[in-house]
Amino acid sequence: MLRWFYGHTRKDRVQNEVIRDRVGVAPIEEKLTQHRLRWFGHVQRRPPDAPVHNGVLEQVDNVKRDRGRPKLTWDESVKRDLNDWHISKEIALDRSAWRLAINVPEP
16 A cells, blocks of 8 residues: 555565655554554453453463464463563553553654
8 A cells, every 4th residue: 555655566676664664654563563552551441350351361271272383362462562662561550651652653
């Protein structure tokens, strides 16, 4: 979509990063992380008896996993994102501080 917006085709052989810089859009990975952390903040601010806590935050230990590398779960990816962005999950209880912490600035 950004290629079309900027007037380039695949034949022009312009890299995606160059087009994103010219248009001024943040990288997709950062935006996905931001949305995942925004949902995590929403879940953290809900009361403990809310239905969203039943399926998201409970760990089930007696499930047999398939062979090979285990699938990356949502909570594992959130823990990784919090660690990468150097954010503690206690900040999620304050909505304004949480929004400032997970904001991805546009270039």
